[in-house]
Amino acid sequence: xxxxxxxxxxxxxxxxxxxxxxxxxxxxxxxxxxxxxxxxxxxxxxxxxxxxxxxxxxxxxxxxxxxxxxxxxxxxxxxxxxxxxxxxxxxxxxxxxxxxxxxxxxxxxxxxxxxxxxxxxxxxxxxxxxxxxxxxxxxxxxxxxxxxxxxxxxxxxxxxxxxxxxxxxxxxxxxxxxxxxxxxxxxxxxxxxxxxxxxxxxxxxxxxxxxxxxxxxxxxxxxxxxxxxxxxxxxxxxxxxxxxxxxxxxxxxxxxxxxxxxxxxxxxxxxxxxxxxxxxxxxxxxxxxxxxxxxxxxxxxxxxxxxxxxxxxxxxxxxxxxxxxxxxxxxxxxxxxxxxxxxxxxxxxxxxxxxxxxxxxxxxxxxxxxxxxxxxxxxxxxxxxxxxxxxxxxxxxxxxxxxxxxxxxxxxxxxxxxxxxxxxxxxxxxxxxxxxxxxxxxxxxxxxxxxxxxxxx
Amino acid sequence: xxxxxxxxxxxxxxxxxxxxxxxxxxxxxxxxxxxxxxxxxxxxxxxxxxxxxxxxxxxxxxxxxxxxxxxxxxxxxxxxxxxxxxxxxxxxxxxxxxxxxxxxxxxxxxxxxxxxxxxxxxxxxxxxxxxxxxxxxxxxxxxxxxxxxxxxxxxxxxxxxxxxxxxxxxxxxxxxxxxxxxxxxxxxxxxxxxxxxxxxxxxxxxxxxxxxxxxxxxxxxxxxxxxxxxxxxxxxxxxxxxxxxxxxxxxxxxxxxxxxxxxxxxxxxxxxxxxxxxxxxxxxxxxxxxxxxxxxxxxxxxxxxxxxxxxxxxxxxxxxxxxxxxxxxxxxxxxxxxxxxxxxxxxxxxxxxxxxxxxxxxxxxxxxxxxxxxxxxxxxxxxxxxxxxxxxxxxxxxxxxxxxxxxxxxxxxxxxxxxxxxxxxxxxxxxxxxxxxxxxxxxxxxxxxxxxxxxxx
Numbered sequence: 074x075x076x077x078x079x080x081x082x083x084x085x086x087x088x089x090x091x092x093x094x095x096x097x098x099x100x101x102x103x104x105x106x107x108x109x110x111x112x113x114x115x116x117x118x119x120x121x122x123x124x125x126x127x128x129x130x131x132x133x134x135x136x137x138x139x140x141x142x143x144x145x146x147x148x149x150x151x152x153x154x155x156x157x158x159x160x161x162x163x164x165x166x167x168x169x170x171x172x173x174x175x176x177x178x179x180x181x182x183x184x185x186x187x188x189x190x191x192x193x194x195x196x197x198x199x200x201x202x203x204x205x206x207x208x209x210x211x212x213x214x215x216x217x218x219x220x221x222x223x224x225x226x227x228x229x230x231x232x233x234x235x236x237x238x239x240x241x242x243x244x245x246x247x248x249x250x251x252x253x254x255x256x257x258x259x260x261x262x263x264x265x266x267x268x269x270x271x272x273x274x275x276x277x278x279x280x281x282x283x284x285x286x287x288x289x290x291x292x293x294x295x296x297x298x299x300x301x302x303x304x305x306x307x308x309x310x311x312x313x314x315x316x317x318x319x320x321x322x323x324x325x326x327x328x329x330x331x332x333x334x335x336x337x338x339x340x341x342x343x344x345x346x347x348x349x350x351x352x353x354x355x356x357x358x359x360x361x362x363x364x365x366x367x368x369x370x371x372x373x374x375x376x377x378x379x380x381x382x383x384x385x386x387x388x389x390x391x392x393x394x395x396x397x398x399x400x401x402x403x404x405x406x407x408x409x410x411x412x413x414x415x416x417x418x419x420x421x422x423x424x425x426x427x428x429x430x431x432x433x434x435x436x437x438x439x440x441x442x443x444x445x446x447x448x449x450x451x452x453x454x455x456x457x458x459x460x461x462x463x464x465x466x467x468x469x470x471x472x473x474x475x476x477x478x479x480x481x482x483x484x485x486x487x488x489x490x491x492x493x494x495x496x497x498x499x500x501x502x503x504x505x506x507x508x509x510x511x512x513x514x515x516x517x518x519x520x521x522x523x524x525x526x527x528x529x530x
Numbered sequence: 531x532x533x534x535x536x537x538x539x540x541x542x543x544x545x546x547x548x549x550x551x552x553x554x555x556x557x558x559x560x561x562x563x564x565x566x567x568x569x570x571x572x573x574x575x576x577x578x579x580x581x582x583x584x585x586x587x588x589x590x591x592x593x594x595x596x597x598x599x600x601x602x603x604x605x606x607x608x609x610x611x612x613x614x615x616x617x618x619x620x621x622x623x624x625x626x627x628x629x630x631x632x633x634x635x636x637x638x639x640x641x642x643x644x645x646x647x648x649x650x651x652x653x654x655x656x657x658x659x660x661x662x663x664x665x666x667x668x669x670x671x672x673x674x675x676x677x678x679x680x681x682x683x684x685x686x687x688x689x690x691x692x693x694x695x696x697x698x699x700x701x702x703x704x705x706x707x708x709x710x711x712x713x714x715x716x717x718x719x720x721x722x723x724x725x726x727x728x729x730x731x732x733x734x735x736x737x738x739x740x741x742x743x744x745x746x747x748x749x750x751x752x753x754x755x756x757x758x759x760x761x762x763x764x765x766x767x768x769x770x771x772x773x774x775x776x777x778x779x780x781x782x783x784x785x786x787x788x789x790x791x792x793x794x795x796x797x798x799x800x801x802x803x804x805x806x807x808x809x810x811x812x813x814x815x816x817x818x819x820x821x822x823x824x825x826x827x828x829x830x831x832x833x834x835x836x837x838x839x840x841x842x843x844x845x846x847x848x849x850x851x852x853x854x855x856x857x858x859x860x861x862x863x864x865x866x867x868x869x870x871x872x873x874x875x876x877x878x879x880x881x882x883x884x885x886x887x888x889x890x891x892x893x894x895x896x897x898x899x900x901x902x903x904x905x906x907x908x909x910x911x912x913x914x915x916x917x918x919x920x921x922x923x924x925x926x927x928x929x930x931x932x933x934x935x936x937x938x939x940x941x942x943x944x945x946x947x948x949x950x951x952x953x954x955x956x957x958x959x960x961x962x963x964x965x966x967x968x969x970x971x972x973x974x975x976x977x978x979x980x981x982x983x984x985x986x987x
């Protein structure tokens with residue numbers, strides 16, 4: 074990485090950070106209709122910032138939902154073209170009372186930036202823009218061709234990205250897709266993620282009586298929708314913590330010996346993790362370590378449940394309905410639509426009496442993996458070594474970026490995940506933050522990666 | 531019942547109804563600290579109205595919580611003294627959006643008064659005041675001695691009534707307690723309630739990680755508090771709908787043949803009930819009819835559940851806690867504190883791993899029964915025949931008025947439940963109402979009851 078680039082980044086660091094805080098101030102919560110104008114504002118802010126960085130052909134491209142921001146710089150003939158993807162939308166900030174400082178009033182303290190979207194994904198995508206700006210200002214050109222595709226619907230499972238990719242396949246054509254949207258293994262141990270879990274999100278709604286009933290006058294005589302719901306959902310799990318939905322594991326192979334060994338080498342301290350999370354002990358499917366359970370094994374998780382009286386104290390109602398919000402993380406060859414069908418069949422088989430049950434299919438995304446010896450992964454490994462001073466390990470992530478698989482399939486190119494976040498940065502939770510040390514190391518890693526790819530030819 | 535009294539009530543009907551609407555306008559929600567001044571206002575309104583009716587010694591008596599309104603008329607020497615109990619507090623009105631007209635803007639339509647508290651218990655206690663007013667204005671005296679004790683905490687399980695009764699035992703001394711706070715069997719079939727279920731209300735809270743976690747990064751690795759909660763609660767019920775908490779039925783005898791026979795005679799139409807409630811079919815403990823399940827059998831009911839994400843769509847969190855709001859209806863010799871202990875033991879035995887569980891004991895009340903051949907019950911039967919034109923049947927109610935048992939025990943006197951509501955009047959639910967036909971028939975029933983008791987000597 075050229076000295077001139079390092080110097081440019083150092084000289085503009087304060088200004089760049091201040092600009093990033095402006096980005097974080099925009100509450101671009103994609104799931105909330107109330108925040109629709111803010112999502113648009115974030116797209117416009119991003120387009121302006123890309124233009125200022127020297128990126129060409131910047132445009133805000135409409136979809137059925139929130140827009141995609143595109144831009145490119147394509148003046149490195151004979152060199153590979155990379156498509157950098159990121160998302161400028163963020164998760165809802167609730168529960169607000171658990172934030173130490175307001176989620177959309179970013180604050181730097183303890184060398185971290187606190188704000189909703191700090192690590193997921195605003196700072197990470199911002200680093201890619203600043204890397205390009207540094208090249209163009211310090212060197213006048215980039216070592217490779219780069220296209221940018223930033224979407225505003227990742228946190229609602231990218232409903233319009235697939236059609237967008239299909240429609241603009243030619244414009245987006247690239248030799249690789251690069252995404253920075255997750256955490257590395259630890260502060261001490263950089264890593265490259267070579268796999269992601271898939272996802273299917275759904276709701277199960279149980280409806281009983283037309284309106285809430287007095288539990289004294291009707292209790293015992295009418296099926297209680299909450300009871301029906303919890304019995305149904307409880308039936309989806311075996312005593313050993315495994316999932317009891319018939320066929321759920323049909324397309325799941327045992328984890329490879331290679332990845333299990335690499336995990337053993339990491340010597341994960343499970344008691345330390347339990348203490349950090351504030352739980353008496355870690356718990357999950359028998360026969361697998363914490364790291365294996367959270368990255369190599371599928372899950373069926375309750376994300377939310379509601380029904381009946383929600384206020385203070387007790388209200389003796391027999392409620393008219395109950396709702397569970399659930400999601401599965403998927404691995405290997407599991408397909409979200411097939412899993413939906415299996416859950417539907419399970420509901421049919423265990424249908425509670427005296428109520429009606431509906432499965433509402435929501436988000437879906439397939440699992441993804443890439444070989445650790447792929448040339449671009451090898452380039453990434455060298456880049457991390459340059460940025461973080463040590464070789465990265467290969468891991469699989471438990472999270473889902475459904476569009477990784479979509480990109481790979483629709484653009485027919487490998488996806489390189491250049492994660493620059495750290496674990497414990499409270500993605501999707503109160504007090505989300507991003508470490509400033511990774512701001513600096515991340516810029517070096519990105520620039521080194523482009524240099525490595527350039528060298529490969 | 532004297533013609534003069536009937537005439538007085540007829541002449542003042544419109545004025546009395548208008549005054550009742552004023553009472554219903556006061557949002558005396560006892561569970562809500564926000565409404566504390568309204569509860570006080572209702573007590574003051576009631577005291578004024580009692581004084582205007584000619585009731586003597588009216589006073590607002592302080593407790594640790596909301597006050598008791600007392601009054602009496604004791605100028606019938608040699609005749610029994612009755613203590614009339616009622617409550618001027620009401621349930622919360624939520625969910626507000628399901629009310630056709632606002633809960634505290636009473637409206638008369640279809641010959642019914644719609645308002646929160648209409649049937650539970652404001653109209654019913656109001657009828658007792660108006661009956662006394664009619665006697666005193668038309669005849670100058672009452673056929674019996676009457677004391678009034680109206681509380682403002684029935685909907686929060688009367689936490690201060692027991693100490694009040696103990697402290698004022700002498701003042702409240704009576705040969706019987708009369709309570710109108712429930713529905714009769716049906717519009718076509720008046721009834722006398724000779725039994726009530728007891729109640730114990732509680733919350734089960736499950737705590738997991740210190741804060742909400744990303745379900746992708748931690749899912750499968752950490753116990754999910756909602757999953758732990760629903761598995762624990764699901765374990766409290768057997769497949770046949772009976773309750774699996776060990777020892778739960780230990781003090782429950784089989785219903786008497788007499789009451790089962792009287793129920794059979796009522797020929798309850800279960801399909802009609804299911805249709806009215808909007809459920810595919812009625813459901814509950816095997817081996818018992820709907821009426822038996824809702825009045826003679828104990829229950830374990832979920833009144834509310836909450837945990838994790840509660841907004842629109844899916845948010846992939848692994849929540850930090852989950853809470854179930856539950857209550858049992860108790861019968862026969864079941865004791866709420868014993869039941870709490872059994873539930874605590876069940877939780878201990880089925881304690882989920884990786885989380886902490888807490889049982890929070892809330893409301894409690896014992897079951898109550900009275901013999902159908904008690905002289906005051908026989909007087910009540912004649913009074914209903916006078917008011918409604920047909921003999922009442924004897925039933926047990928599934929609801930709980932814990933203070934019925936408390937009154938009976940602390941004042942050592944039988945409780946006569948002179949219910950004047952009708953089923954389907956949405957007690958504790960949106961669009962609560964009271965039928966005006968029972969307003970008129972109820973006044974005749976109350977006056978006839980005092981006449982019958984007078985005749986007994």
